Amino acid sequence: MNNKFKIYTKTGDDGTSGLIGGTRVKKSDQRLEAYGTVDELNSWVGLIKSIPIEPKIDNTLELIQNKLFVIGSKLATDYDKTTNKQSPLPCNSQDIDHLESEIDRMQNDLPPLTNFILPGGNQLAAYTHLARTVCRRAERRISVLDTNIKDLNNIGIFINRLSDYLFVLARYINFKKGIEETKWIADKR
Secondary structure, eight states, rough: OOOOSSSSTTTTTTSSSEESOOEEEEHHHHHHHHHHHHHHHHHHHHHHHOOOHHHHHHHHHHHHHHHHHHHHHHHTTTSSSSSTTTOOOOOOOOHHHHHHHHHHHHHTOOOOOSSSSEEEHHHHHHHHHHHHHHHHEEEEEEEETTSSSTTHHHHHHHHHHHHHHHHHHHHHHHHTTTOOOOOOOOOOO
């Protein structure tokens, strides 16, 4: 007898997905868009983390991935149908402060930003810029959700700060590798 967990349930074959609490919603539901984008962001952060990087940054990226996983589960929870209302908050002021202190730490090494820059440079920095754009999309998706989602305000703040962190991280990676940023120059044709 095979006791292995089957990954397919066939419950979504009708175009719906289940929220935590049992409610079924269309796969096009805004909530699924939000937590799906957070999941995509988490995968991009995982890709960044898979490339050797400073231990302090590696640790911060792992913390971020754990926070994103919890944020995704919060966004996937129907709080009207679940008794899990006392679960830990996905992010708090200390988490936001941590991102800000890491931004400040990296910015201390960086030259001042005097122009818009084009995403790119080192491959790792380019991946980080992609993660930043997915993070911005996650922020937009989260901002349209109902306020009955527990801790939605802190989630929005955390995601906003995370996009700033990823922008500075991309710049920092290029700086540490000695790669000059490409400045945006307006087309003067």
